[in-house]
Amino acid sequence: MLSESTMGDPPRFLSSFFGVFKKGKSNGKKQTRFQNPVALPEEIHHQFSLPQIKAATNNFHRDLILGEGGFGTVYKGFFNDGKSAVVKRGKLESEPGASYKEFRTELLMLCQLRHQHLVPLIGFCFEMGEMILVYEYMGDMRNGTLPDRLYGSGYDPLPWKQRLEICIGAARGLHYLHTGAKRAIVHGNVKSGNILLDKKWGCKLSDFRTSKLRPRRSCKPKASERIDPLVQSNLAYLDPEYLETAQLEEKCDVYSFGVVLFEVLCARRPFVEHDGEMKTTTLVDLACKSIKGGTIYDMIDPYLKGRIAPECFKLFVDIAGSCTRVVGD
Known part of the structure; x- marks a missing residue:
């Protein structure tokens, strides 16, 4: 359980909360009505005409x-x-x-x-x-999606504390999906565009089209398993291991969440153009190279420079790097 005193200390709170996300640590028209979607109380779901x-x-x-x-x-x-x-x-x-x-x-x-x-x-x-x-309906929706506020035009830069709170909220949502049910649920499409911001800057994860129950540990991968085209359409957020195995697991969400963390820190899109050329690379690749070269601070949103405590910055970068680390790196 996270105490109020811990939450008041961003580095300690991030450390205790995000630890769960460190990769590798977690074990037709003729039809007119949709029949029996799930046996739940009426107040939880309603079939509109x-x-x-x-x-x-x-x-x-x-x-x-x-x-x-x-x-x-x-x-x-x-x-x-x-x-x-x-x-x-x-x-x-x-x-x-x-x-x-x-x-x-x-x-x-x-x-x-x-x-x-x-x-x-x-x-x-x-x-x-x-x-x-x-x-x-989330309030007046004027705060839109996370990328609207990170690199959309006409908006003031998000303060660091606000960015942290958004990331923590998204992490809590993912943690609930992964641990809050008898079977873990994999979101499968974690990206900044699917993080919605209400009028009080509370964040909510959306778009569960590719979500699925995690395969039971005893189940062997099917030889015919194919990569979901909708998941593959978001290559910049895609765990490289998924491209090899086609197995959608919690670690796929963790990797994607790490990409979002780098977006939040750098206020850059997940795909980065090189001097206006057609050639692109991913934000994760650039960030990881900068981390290894000790120049990651040069990549961050200029607005944040001088506004992040050094220990908090280091911890945030460590978490983002851990989420996006590929086995063997």
Whole structure:
């Protein structure tokens, strides 16, 4: 248990909390209703009808769009109880296939999860080919996603303390996924863009499309196991070992989280261009080389220089490096 006195001391708090993340230390249209998603109390999940969703979003009006992603379009919805919600509408496809699998995965996972640093699921809709998830609306959402605040235009730089609190919140969310259930849950798509910030700067992990239960230790990897295309699309966050084994485990999340830590420290994107050329390298590669060369301080966000206690800086870098360390390095 972490004491209040420990939390008041950033280096001690980081050391005691992030220790768990050090890599290698942890052991079709005809269907109109989604039947029995999971046996949970009604207040945890609710099946909305398509007319309810259309009414809440003014028939998916473009003025209510909050954003668009690989899964589909996200709207702000207004329901009859006076509450606002985030309505995530999957892309309409003649052959749902993989999209249905992603939708079902995220739904089943979120129905079982309740944590202050995970986006809460309110309900879902599966009618007439529509695959819709409804989440709690996080305040006024003006703080957007983590990368918006790290290197988006028009924003003041995030203070170091605020960055630390965001990282600690994300770490707590991941720790819950990995240890808070009978079977560990692997997020599978940890990246700064999936860390949402509410109006009070509280962070929540989102996007559980690639999440899965960790394989039982007794299970042998299947020879036919394939790398998930959605996971592979985020190469800068991808654990190199996953490319070799295709086994999505907790350490994959740990590696990705380490990439996020370097983003937070350096305020740089995970892929780095070389002098405007097409050739790119990863932020992790640059950071690891700088650590070995003793020049990591030169890479950090200029705004943070002189604003981080030396012992805190060293510990943060050690944690990020430990998360992204590949076996054999």
